[in-house]
Amino acid sequence: MKQTPLYQAHKSLNAKFTEFGGWEMPLQYSSIVKEHLAVRTTVGLFDLSHMGELEVxxxxxxxxxxxxxTNDVGRLTDGRVLYTLFCNEAGGIVDDLLVYRHADNHYMLVVNAANIEKDRTWVENHNDTGAEIRDVSEDTALIALQGPKSIDILKPLVPEQAISEIRYFRFILGEVAGIPTTISRTGYTGEVGFELYVSADNAERLWHALYPEVIAAEGQPVGLGARDTLRLEAGLRLYGMDMDDNTNPFEAGLGKFVKSKGRQFIGKDVLVAAKKKGIAKQMIGFQMLDRAVARSGYTVYQAGEHIGNVTSGAPSPALKCSIGFASITSEAMLNDKIDIEIRGKLHPAKIVKVPFIISSQ
Amino acid sequence: MIPENLKYMESHEWARQEGDIATIGISDYAQSEIQDIVYVELPEVGTELTQKTEFGVIESVKAAFDLYAPVSGEVIDVNESLPDAPEQVNESPYDDGWFLKIRMTDPAELDALLDADSYQAHIEAEHA
Incomplete structure (x- = not known):
């Protein structure tokens, strides 16, 4: 298993580890609920160095x-970030990613850890424009600071830059505690926060500069356990769970990130035709009506009929009940009452709007 | 924290004997490993349990864990406060966080379980 440059830092904090996309990552340091609530109320510090970075x-x-x-990268100006999907010729999702525009001739793609090689190959195989592609994943560390106190923590560490003026989905090249950093106002938690890209050599320095400030602000280091519950509450999809190569963006509820007017992209024709024909499966958010926990793969029923499956599910620390996403037939969306089979028994749930919570973002 | 007066399973359930009645729960070590318990599913009063077979499930934020009966017998009482306050298992695994009381068919089954010292050794071996 691969380890990030911060592996020793996690070890010294007695983190519990888990395998994720070929990486040995911290699952939790104290408790998933504590870490989750820290991000919602104060601040959380994340090592996301397993994510991939491809420079074009x-x-x-x-x-x-x-x-x-699928999204219109042409709308980006320098210093802006865009969430987009790559689709294959059949309209299936290759990956979901962030596109950073440094300049017209320089983009950074931030991709899922498990998809780094797949995406690099995908980009290289379609490179008929003479672009230069560099996989800088190994040389790049990513540390996220998320939560309402993240701005106050960064302010004194980022001299001469007005950190609070960086708007959502924008980034600057600056310094944090004297370390050259790409400071990005993005995140996967629904809270105000930053994602900080530094060279792998500087990962420990940046972590140790931020960690005491996070603790002083009554924050926590946060592992992948709480990252998952945070993104679920915020209504954010996870590649490999809620979508894959055989799911199109409309089926994953990501249709608003498909911009087909006046532009060409791989998968466009199939996607335009699919939308015209009507989408048979839809992704919905659900909330359990009892205390049972619905998890990925569980079967969803409506009036006794099998209508789909849970793609992601977990207890929500904020709502004190279980929430998740399910892929169900489009007809079943007319009725918000559903049942989820848990260990042979049907438990009542209802279809609800996502995001599940209103947060500081 | 491993009370001397209890018997333990390798799967971390404990049993406390009072005559032919056994109260059962999970150990402090188990709750600290599982953490953040949010759901407990237990059998109803009257259910017959068989030693070392599944009788219920507890769920943390991250995963579900099966529970195994330390002894055979009939369920005569269930901790009715757990469904609404499953965090008691984390906070008080040997007292408020108990699961069931069982009328044992054969109290001698307890002899096959681990005593506190053997359970301690088992935890250390599992953790190593």
């Missing part, structure tokens, strides 16, 4: 990223 340079960079993206 050169004259053809813009055309290549546009051609691969």
């Amino acid at each position: 340079y050169g004259q053809g960079a813009n055309a290549l990223v546009q051609k691969l993206s």
Whole structure:
């Protein structure tokens, strides 16, 4: 298993580890609920160095990223970030990712850890624009600071930069505690927060600069356990759970990230036709009506009929009941009453709007 | 924290004997490993349990864990406060967080379980 440059830092905090996408990552340091609530009320510090970073340079960079993206990368100006999907020719989702525009001839793609090689190959195989592609995942560490106190913590560490003026989905190149950092106002928690990209050599320095400030602000280091419950409450999908190569963006409830007017991209024709024909499966958010926990793979029924499956599910620390996403038939959406089979018994649930919680973002 | 007066299973359930009645729960070590218990599913009064077979489930934020009966017998009482306050298992695994009382068919089954010292050794071996 691969380890991030912060593995020793996690070990010294007595983290429990888990395997994720080929990486040995901290699952939790104290308790998933404590870490989750810290992000909602104060601040949490995350090591996300397993994520992949692909840099695309050169004259053809813009055309290549546009051609691969369902969302309109052409709307980006320098210093902005865009959430997009890459789709295959059949409209299935290759990955979901963030596109950072440094300049017209320089983009950074931030991709899921389990998909780094798949995405690099995908980008390379479709590179007919002469762009230069560099996989800098190994050399790049990513530390996230998420929660209402994240701005106060960063402010004194980022001299001469007005940290609070970086708006949502924008980034700057600056310094945090003297360390060259790409400071991005993004996150996967629903809270105000930052994602900080540094060279792998500087990962420990940045972690140790932030950690005491986080503890002083009554925050916590946060593992992948709480990252999952945080993103669920915020209504954010996870690749490999809520979508894969055989799911199209409409089926994953990500249709608003498909911009087909006046532009071409891989999978467009199939997606336009699929939308015209009508989408047979839809992704919904659900909330359990008793205390039972619905998890990924469980079967969903409505009036005794099998209508789909849970794709992600967990207890919500904020709502004190279980929540999740399920992929169900489109007809079943007309009625918000559903049942989820848990160990042979049907438990009542209802379809609800996502995000499940209103947060500081 | 491993009370001397209890008997333990390798799967971390404990049994406390009072005559032919056994109260059962999970150990402090088990609750600290599982953490954040949010759901407990227990059998109804009157259910017949067989030693070392599943009788219920507890769930943490992260995962579900099966519970195994330390002894055979009939369920005569269930901790009715657990469904609404499952965190008692984390806070008080040997007292408020108990699961069931069982009328044992054969109290001698307890002899096959671990005593406190053997359970301590078992935990250390599992943790190593």
